Amino acid sequence: MTVNKKKRYNDYSSYIKSKFNQRIQKISLDTGFTCPNRDGTKGIGGCTYCNNSSFSPHYCSPKKTIKEQLEEGILFFSKKYKTQKYLAYFQSYTNTYSGIETLKKMYSEATDHPNIIGIVIGTRPDCIDNSIISFLSELSKTKYVSLEFGIESTIDRTLKLINRCHTFEDTIHAFKISKNKGIMLGAHLILGLPEENEEDMIEHAKKISLLPINTLKIHQLQILKNTMMAIQYKKESSKFNLLSLEKYIPLVCKFVCYLRPDIIIDRFVAESPKEILIAPQWNGIKNFEIVILINNYLTENNLWQGKYYKKQKF
Numbered sequence: 001m002t003v004n005k006k007k008r009y010n011d012y013s014s015y016i017k018s019k020f021n022q023r024i025q026k027i028s029l030d031t032g033f034t035c036p037n038r039d040g041t042k043g044i045g046g047c048t049y050c051n052n053s054s055f056s057p058h059y060c061s062p063k064k065t066i067k068e069q070l071e072e073g074i075l076f077f078s079k080k081y082k083t084q085k086y087l088a089y090f091q092s093y094t095n096t097y098s099g100i101e102t103l104k105k106m107y108s109e110a111t112d113h114p115n116i117i118g119i120v121i122g123t124r125p126d127c128i129d130n131s132i133i134s135f136l137s138e139l140s141k142t143k144y145v146s147l148e149f150g151i152e153s154t155i156d157r158t159l160k161l162i163n164r165c166h167t168f169e170d171t172i173h174a175f176k177i178s179k180n181k182g183i184m185l186g187a188h189l190i191l192g193l194p195e196e197n198e199e200d201m202i203e204h205a206k207k208i209s210l211l212p213i214n215t216l217k218i219h220q221l222q223i224l225k226n227t228m229m230a231i232q233y234k235k236e237s238s239k240f241n242l243l244s245l246e247k248y249i250p251l252v253c254k255f256v257c258y259l260r261p262d263i264i265i266d267r268f269v270a271e272s273p274k275e276i277l278i279a280p281q282w283n284g285i286k287n288f289e290i291v292i293l294i295n296n297y298l299t300e301n302n303l304w305q306g307k308y309y310k311k312q313k314f
């Protein structure tokens with residue numbers, strides 16, 4: 001499989017290279033927080049598709065301090081790559097779901113580390129407020145700060161179906177209070193959620209292009225073991241229209257055509273460990289191979305990010 005060198009979309013690794021002039025590695029962290037749709041505040045059980053072990057490396061554990069997790073992560077990656085600098089990635093669960101003083105202490109423990117050039121914080125759109133934004137905005141004057149919101153869908157019916165316990169209006173509000181504060185704003189979206197068709201997913205591209213998003217992670221829906229969705233899938237698999245790789249490539253390329261051209265695409269696919277993946281099975285194809293397929297499809301069909309994008313106001 002050969003890669004088509006000329007990229008037809010705004011890719012994250014080029015952005016990072018041009019920003020920092022070197023390879024940067026993210027170190028995932030687990031703070032031991034939970035989520036409002038898990039602890040009963042808004043709901044229980046969490047999102048129906050969520051299995052946190054799908055994105056927790058071995059060195060991540062809330063039993064260890066942030067510093068310990070960072071040291072272990074750095075040790076692991078420094079053997080693998082000649083990377084010198086790292087981003088602390090607050091990845092598991094909702095990493096703004098605590099009091100401001102706890103959050104300040106936690107983020108500062110990461111940014112105080114000499115090899116950490118910045119932080120990336122994964123959270124939900126309904127777990128952000130002005131006090132957190134104001135702290136992160138101040139921090140962004142000296143460190144790279146990225147805040148990633150799980151949007152997942154722009155359709156409230158879907159959000160309800162997957163037990164997100166927030167609305168798309170919450171997403172719009174989160175971006176409104178976070179924009180123009182020196183913070184890089186990220187978004188996460190899943191393609192292929194139950195009861196969504198291709199038209200719905202193209203609408204996602206149009207709607208999120210109206211938000212002040214800097215970076216975007218997209219991936220296909222995966223059914224993972226030990227999730228509510230796995231039980232639903234076992235009972236009524238006909239209700240799921242899981243995307244095959246052959247369907248996903250043209251769909252995601254079309255999605256990219258409707259996306260605002262300046263949005264940096266950080267990810268196109270999820271690659272959960274095979275031990276926990278139920279469906280769809282894409283025969284073990286690796287992420288980088290899928291990215292090559294996407295690049296080649298865009299080139300062969302003369303498509304590019306923003307080809308069909310129409311400018312509208314936020």
Ligand code: SF4
Pocket residue numbers: 034035037038045046047050051052092093094124150
């Ligand atoms: S997907 Fe995110 S918000 Fe949903 S339950 Fe999992 S960690 Fe919480």
